[in-house]
Amino acid sequence: MDFRDTADEAAFRAKLRDWYEANFDAGGMPAAGRPDAGYLRKWSRRLFDGGYVGLTWPREYGGHGLSPSYQAIYFEEMVRAGAPEHMGIIGLNMAGPTIMTWGTHEQKSKHLARLLSGEDIWCQGFSEPGSGSDLAGARTKAVLDGDEWVVNGQKVWSSYAHLADWCILVVRTDPAAEKHAGLSYLLVDMHLPGVEVRPLKQITGDPEFNEIFFTDVRVPKDSILGKPGDGWKVAMTTLLHERGTMAFALVAQLRQHFSRLVDLAREPGSDGRVPADDPVVRDAIAQEWIELQSLAFTNYRTLTTLLTKGAPGPESSVVKLVWSEANQRLTKLARSLQGLSGMLDGDGGVWDGYWQYRQLRSRGNTIEAGTSEILRNIVAERVLGLPRSR
Ligand SMILES: Cc1cc2nc3c(=O)[nH]c(=O)nc-3n(C[C@H](O)[C@H](O)[C@H](O)COP(=O)(O)OP(=O)(O)OC[C@H]3O[C@@H](n4cnc5c(N)ncnc54)[C@H](O)[C@@H]3O)c2cc1C
Incomplete structure (x- = not known):
């Protein structure tokens, strides 16, 4: 490269x-x-x-x-x-590429332009109270009734659902089939009667994600992506794009946090001391810089795979895994540099609580878009070729 x-x-x-x-x-x-x-x-x-x-x-x-x-x-x-x-990150990075791959001509014309312009915001209805990592265990069901799918069930942790116009929804359409084979993938209008969104407050205090309840929601039959029973394959297209394209944004964001960390370390604290004068602090910052470099070069490998093969490879899981843990360490380090002021959030806190917010938000990084345990399994099996864990 x-x-x-x-x-x-x-x-x-x-x-x-x-x-x-x-x-x-x-x-x-x-x-x-x-x-x-x-x-x-x-x-x-x-x-x-x-x-x-x-x-x-x-x-x-x-x-x-x-x-x-x-x-x-x-x-x-x-x-x-x-x-x-x-x-519209969910629409641009996940719903859009999935519709391009699996959608009919009508579905592409209906959704892609509005998604690009930001007129339609999308959310992702995959996780359920009983199945997050185990997507194939989804129980929200859709039953065909005339020209409509009737959807009943509950999704959870859906980012942007409180603002969304559309949802990419994984549903069970054939309860008798083997669990992966019984799934289908619907494009659901969030303004339909029977869709209820209840925001959930995160540890940051922001209601960034939500529960979605579906009660007898009647979704037009032609809102399915692929055929009935294709849901698992269609969802894999979405997840590949979620981790692949996201990697550039994540590394860029970590670089931004790193340069702000250096700014913070140069600022005198409330006790007049400059954190960067402490060799232990300088060591810790240097270590984060080293991690950032290795992440950036792994990311270039992802980019090379994308450029040569047209699709992200499993190494994008490495980037998500290492990034999420680096982001948690880095934001924690930033807060520790603030001494006692590190306990103050919002008004009165250093930089109006910027780092406090970032540290709390980083907790979800090792859960969203695949937990660290799941990503370690993917790296072990698909990158290193080790035997399957189950
Ligand atoms: C900020 C944030 C935003 C999110 N946004 C969305 C969204 O927009 N749409 C959406 O659908 N979901 C979203 N999620 C949900 C997220 O995808 C799930 O939380 C995640 O997949 C884990 O599922 P779970 O919470 O059900 O935990 P579980 O799957 O129940 O896992 C519990 C624990 O068991 C471990 N575990 C599970 N299976 C295995 C295994 N096979 N091997 C080893 N360990 C295992 C997990 O790593 C975890 O530590 C979001 C989550 C967060 C935190």
């Missing part, structure tokens, strides 16, 4: 940097970096109007037909500018 930008990539980077300069006002962001939904909707629209949404999507679906290296540059520059991500 050649790490340098090609002439075209360098021109793209320069143009994007100018665009951020002209369009993004870091001062307009809340100090703890928690922009609200209204702000994010407007920002997502601005990104779309600027031509920076759907960079790698094929032109026929309204994208820009660029290679994944442009997406990587986009994330690097986003982080450099300190700007937030597009709000």
Whole structure:
């Protein structure tokens, strides 16, 4: 892999940097970096109007037909500018690529353009109270009645469901079949009667994810992706994209946290001491920098697989695993540098509680998009070729 930008990539980077300069006002962001939904909707629209949404999507679906290296540059520059991500991450990274792979012509025309423009926000209805890691155990059921699927059941931990217009939903359509074979994959309008969303507060205090209850929800028959019984295969397409494309954003975000950690270490604390003067602190920061470098190079391997094979490989699970643990360590270190002030959140806390929020939010990183245990199994079996655990 050649790490340098090609002439075209360098021109793209320069143009994007100018665009951020002209369009993004870091001062307009809340100090703890928690922009609200209204702000994010407007920002997502601005990104779309600027031509920076759907960079790698094929032109026929309204994208820009660029290679994944442009997406990587986009994330690097986003982080450099300190700007937030597009709000429709579930739609752009998961629902969209899955619809492109499995959707009918009608489904593609109906959903892809609105998803790119941010008019429709999507959520992911996979996890259930009794099945998170074990997706094949999903019990929410859909029964065909005339021209409609009647959906009953409950999903949980669905990010953005309180804001979403559509949901990618894994349902059981054949209870008699072997568990993987009995699943189907529906595209469900969240505004249909019988869909009830109940926000759940996370440890951060933010209601970022939700329970979704489905009671006799009548979903048009043609809302299925693939055939009845294809649900497991379709869901695997979604999960491959979830971990693959996410890796660039994660590493870029960690780099941003790292550079803020260095800023923090240089600031005198309330006792007048500068944390970076302490050799133990310098050691800990250097160690995080080393971890970051190894992660960045593993990520380049993911990018190489994407460029050469057109799809992310299992090594993207390594990036998610190592990133989530590095992010927890780094945010914890940042809080420990604040001494007694580290106990204060929000007003009165250092940087208005930026690090306190980041540390609490990082707890979910080792659970969402595959827990660390599940990812270790994937790395052992599919990257290292070790025997299956079960
Ligand atoms: C911030 C956040 C956002 C999320 N957003 C979404 C979303 O938008 N949509 C959605 O559908 N879900 C979402 N989730 C849910 C997430 O995917 C699940 O929480 C996750 O898959 C784990 O499932 P579970 O909570 O049911 O735990 P379980 O699967 O019950 O696991 C419990 C524990 O057992 C371990 N374990 C389970 N199976 C094995 C095994 N085979 N080998 C070794 N250890 C094992 C797990 O690692 C874990 O430690 C989100 C979660 C978080 C934290």
